[in-house]
Amino acid sequence: MEKDARTKLIETATQLFAQKGFNTVSIRELARTAKVNSALISYYFGSKEGLYQEVLEEQFILIAQMLRMFEEIPPASPIESITLYAKNIAVIHQQRPYLTRFIISEIINPTPCCEAVIKKYISRIFRFLHATLEEGIAAGDFKPDLNRDFAIVSLAGIMNFFFIGKPIFLEFTSSSEKIGEEYTAQALDTFLNGILRRKEHE
Amino acid sequence: MEKDARTKLIETATQLFAQKGFNTVSIRELARTAKVNSALISYYFGSKEGLYQEVLEEQFILIAQMLRMFEEIPPASPIESITLYAKNIAVIHQQRPYLTRFIISEIINPTPCCEAVIKKYISRIFRFLHATLEEGIAAGDFKPDLNRDFAIVSLAGIMNFFFIGKPIFLEFTSSSEKIGEEYTAQALDTFLNGILRRKEHE
DNA sequence: GTCTATATTGCGATAGAC
DNA sequence: GTCTATCGCAATATAGAC
Structure with missing residues (x-):
């Protein structure tokens, strides 16, 4: 079964943010790695920062x-x-x-x-x-x-x-x-x- | 006596890089804080990364x-x-x-x-x-x-x-x-x- | 050695089609 | 819910005047 875009973004963001830091990771890289469209980051989380916050709270x-x-x-x-x-x-x-x-x-x-x-x-x-x-x-x-x-x-x-x-x-x-x-x-x-x-x- | 631009850049960079991280600090902010022209970073250190390396070695x-x-x-x-x-x-x-x-x-x-x-x-x-x-x-x-x-x-x-x-x-x-x-x-x-x-x- | 001006690239975010 | 296309802006770096 295929994961939905939201889940893939969270999982990818957790890895990338942890390894490279918030400012070093771009939403383009994030989307490419998660194999989803970069516009979905705004759609689901409002912004790159919103995604980061979601990742942090999950931790x-x-x-x-x-x-x-x-x-x-x-x-x-x-x-x-x-x-x-x-x-x-x-x-x-x-x-x-x-x-x-x-x-x-x-x-x-x-x-x-x-x-x-x-x-x-x-x-x-x-x-x-x-x-x-x-x-x-x-x-x-x-x-x-x-x-x-x-x-x-x-x-x-x-x-x-x-x-x-x-x-x-x-x-x-x-x-x-x-x-x-x-x-x-x-x-x-x-x-x-x-x-x-x-x-x-x- | 006034410090030269090179010294001011190293001192400012040490503080800013330490507090905000390499990627969060821009050469514009660096130059503004050190009160020197931003082109001098390339002139003295080749690049922002060159400046960072100099800071690191000094540490x-x-x-x-x-x-x-x-x-x-x-x-x-x-x-x-x-x-x-x-x-x-x-x-x-x-x-x-x-x-x-x-x-x-x-x-x-x-x-x-x-x-x-x-x-x-x-x-x-x-x-x-x-x-x-x-x-x-x-x-x-x-x-x-x-x-x-x-x-x-x-x-x-x-x-x-x-x-x-x-x-x-x-x-x-x-x-x-x-x-x-x-x-x-x-x-x-x-x-x-x-x-x-x-x-x-x- | 220091400045201004600018070339170039990549960023985050969004409008609008499907 | 997902896409393409693009806007506006800020990034690093450099060319060239002084």
């Missing part, structure tokens, strides 16, 4: 789902929260391989309309992690002098950097099927080990 | 310096190597606040001519850190089952992510003068703690 569906889940079923402990968060992120990276690229791209070179979308989700994740770390410090799990804001950035960096640089990283090392999951497992371990309160130093 | 001067220093005066131990590396990176971030942006921007959306520049430096850093981790594992400093490649990505993520997202990060938290150094100090601590071999678990 965040799984993040929204995860955040909803954490609100409905809060994990038992801070360590469990962070572990579950990391595992979710690993799965999301598999299903939305370009998500981090879009986020970083927007952070570095914000586009007018969509800054609001990105910031909305980032601030929700930020608040969730902040509360989790706060709780963990209060419970004595994490180092008491830990700067929470910094720790959040470190966690974000350690969990996401791999997926930004994955293509270039694979040029320097060997690869495997489940490399993303393997990476996140070690990264989470390093981070948790790094912020854990060491009983023997008390 | 890596301090990285090259650091790598040369590590070759000439190798640190005494792996832990010292990584600590010194982190401190150097923190200083470089202060003096070249856009460096990480350029690197990440090139990784996400590579431009034709300059991919070679970026990859050259990344691979040199990668090799240095790989050797350092190898040595540290052999010496029993770091966890013996550590995946070296992953650890390098984690270190890069933890050290650099802050500087990509700094503007947006500052919207979520309070700031101070030396925030970059404060961040890198905690991040390095977290990372080293995270990969250290724990004597009490032997």
